[in-house]
Amino acid sequence: MPPVFRFAPSPNGYLHLGHAYSALLNADLARAQGGRLLLRIEDIDQTRCRPEYEDAIYQDLAWLGIAWEPEVRRQSDHLALYRDAVEQLAARGLIYPAFESRAEIARLVAANDVVAPWPRDPDGAPLYPGAGKELAPEQRARLIASGVPYALRLDMAAARAIAGDLTWREFGEGPGGETGEVAARPEAWGDVVVARKETPTSYHLSVGIDDALQGVTEVVRGADLFWSTSVHRLLQTLLGLPAPRYRHHGLIRDADGRKLSKSTAATGLRELRAMGVSSEQIRRMVGLPPAS
Ligand code: GLU
Numbered sequence: 001m002p003p004v005f006r007f008a009p010s011p012n013g014y015l016h017l018g019h020a021y022s023a024l025l026n027a028d029l030a031r032a033q034g035g036r037l038l039l040r041i042e043d044i045d046q047t048r049c050r051p052e053y054e055d056a057i058y059q060d061l062a063w064l065g066i067a068w069e070p071e072v073r074r075q076s077d078h079l080a081l082y083r084d085a086v087e088q089l090a091a092r093g094l095i096y097p098a099f100e101s102r103a104e105i106a107r108l109v110a111a112n113d114v115v116a117p118w119p120r121d122p123d124g125a126p127l128y129p130g131a132g133k134e135l136a137p138e139q140r141a142r143l144i145a146s147g148v149p150y151a152l153r154l155d156m157a158a159a160r161a162i163a164g165d166l167t168w169r170e171f172g173e174g175p176g177g178e179t180g181e182v183a184a185r186p187e188a189w190g191d192v193v194v195a196r197k198e199t200p201t202s203y204h205l206s207v208g209i210d211d212a213l214q215g216v217t218e219v220v221r222g223a224d225l226f227w228s229t230s231v232h233r234l235l236q237t238l239l240g241l242p243a244p245r246y247r248h249h250g251l252i253r254d255a256d257g258r259k260l261s262k263s264t265a266a267t268g269l270r271e272l273r274a275m276g277v278s279s280e281q282i283r284r285m286v287g288l289p290p291a292s
Contacts (some may be wrong), residue, residue, distance in 0.1 A: 011053035013262025082201035098132030127190030
């Protein structure tokens, strides 16, 4: 069976040089290994995703000379499937609704920080400080019926106890040089959000389901997602999904060493294309050898 690669951008902005690197690396590896390359549009966040960004993804990738298989998977077409997975987790008592707003969470964290620094996840966001897990079933039912927004969070301790110790096979490198068989540390993320009242899924949940359904065997993506893989392995295990192989690659940085942003014109692919930069020059700019 040929290896299956995928590039999975979110249409919430225009692609930049970092995306070009990731997409080209996927395409190069797929070609070198006689593999397939799929494209997936990760558009579950309907408040931030826009059709013009999705159109621009197709244009930019075509300009880069990347050939993906014609059937593109759009996550927004599969919400019922993600909802089923959430229900499976709920039926096993592994998720609970949490009703605190973002502002309330910030207040709780600030109050806790006074006592001792409140733990942060690998992205630097505070772990969930709220009391959702302790609410009685009738309190939950009453709040849900009242129509207030909520997030469905994974009971990390319970999930971890079922799944046991997990690892993944890393062919690239983590931020601390981790490679080979890497021990997953999903507990570092606390009780992560797996869905919200208005969105029946989350990045962490959908990515594992889609990789499995699309038969993806090789996940090649930026090192900023390295530690997210811990959560992906946990959810894959709970849902009985296979684990692909992972290759996290270094990030392209701007002249000041900062991570690229979708809104910076200097490194936007459309802007570079409009300036007459060629796809070969883009390959050089991101440190890839000329196309063979
Ligand atoms: N959609 C994610 C992003 O644009 C990438 C997800 C992945 O490659 O796993 O950052």
